[in-house]
Amino acid sequence: MHDTDYDVLAIGDAVVDVIAPTDDALLAEEGLRKGSMRVLDRDGAERLYERMGPAQEMSGGSAANSMAGIAALGGRAAFVGQIGSDQLGTIFAHDIRAQGVAFDTPALDGDVTTGRCLILVTPDAQRTMNTYRGASEHLSVDAIDPAQVAKAAILYLEAYLWDHDAPRVAMKKAADMAHDASRPVAFTLSDIACIGRHRPDFVELVGSGRIDILFGNEDEARALARHDDLDDAIAALAGHVDLCVITRGADGAIAVGRGERVAVPAVPPRALVDTTGAGDLFAAGFLAGHAWGRPLEASLALGAAAAAEVIADYGARPLGQLRHLAAD
Known part of the structure; x- marks a missing residue:
């Protein structure tokens, strides 16, 4: 769109992934099930961090990963997410800006630390994740700039933030700002556990008209719609939004959506290294294509191609430019 500064503006968790190799003994000592994800409080996060070996630290967060993907595809992306005035906050801000994403959310002062996901990688390549959301829990309406929302072709919201009152209010307000500016609002269901905690809220949100584009995987669609049959679930959800992806x-x-039903196959990856971030990069490709006015099938295909690229490398974000995918 010619009257926009950004193809997509996302609101989500500002999290730094801290990845370190470990052995099975540490998992046993911590009472962790290999491959699982648990939510930590601050004390638990600090204690586990002290037990981790030398780590690789990189910016993460689902919607933030998607914005990094859009930038890698050659799109214009912006992100709103709350960080603290600490080392991890500095890392997050540097990384996302270095990847070409506009990020202007001021850090919170005081005794608030940036969210982190402590990822323990065992010799069998299994990832066991431990998440502390930290400053993300404090994202408020004050962090949302109505002018920035109005200048984005699409507003993208992440369900992980729904666990806390302040960011939940901020996302609803941002959705209203987008609609006041005649911009569509996209929402990702994020994780089936989010639906377990907030299904009545999500049903109300989707039914309220605040959401125009709904993203989810097949299990999330079934859980939200409460239909075992995927086609029935999609039909139920599609009745409330312009697009169900x-x-x-x-x-x-x-x-x-819009009288169309389009399906595309998965793109075979050049290697299968790490599936982390596949859904985030799929959303990046689809949202970029949609913002650029491409047909549904082309947008889906771009999402599938972007997902195939990220799972061929280590980490949840593209390691290089993906502009060649957008040019195909």
């Missing part, structure tokens, strides 16, 4: 892993993806 459902990923199916190795079976590709489906988009339903």
Whole structure:
């Protein structure tokens, strides 16, 4: 769109991934199930961090990963997420800006620390994740700039933030700002556990007209719609939004809306190294294509291609430019 500064503006968790190799003994001592994800409080996060070996630290967060993907595709992306005035906050801000994403959210002063996901990687390549959201829990309406929302072709919201009152209010307000500016609002269901905690809220949100584009995987779609049959679930959800976009892993993806139903196959990756970030990069490709006015099938195909690229490397963000995918 010619009257926009950004293709997509996202609001989500500002989290730094702290990744370190470990052995099975540490998992046993911590009472962790290999491959699981647990939520930590601040004390628990600090204690586990002290037990970790030398680590690789990189910016993460689902919607932030998607914005990094859009920038790598050659798009214009912006992100709003709360960080603290600490070392991890500095790392997050540097990384996301270095990847070409506009990020202007001021850090919070005081005794507030930036969110982090402590990832323990065992010799069998299994990842066991431990998340402390930290400053993300304090994202407020004051962090949302109505002019920035109005200058984005699409506003993208992340369900992980729904656990806390302040960011939940901020996201609803941002959605209203977008609609006041005649901009569509996209929402990702993020994780089936989020639906377990907030299904009535999500049903109300989708039914309220605040959401125009709904993202989820097939399990999330079934859980939200309460239909075992995927087609029935998609039909139920699509009745409340302009576009319903459902990923199916190795079976590709489906988009339903505006009288169309389009499916694309998954793109075989050049290597299967790490599936972290596949859904985030799929959303990046689809949102970029949609913001650029591409047909549904082309937007789905770009999402599938971006997902295939990120799972071929280590980490949840692209390691290089993806502009060649957008040019295909």
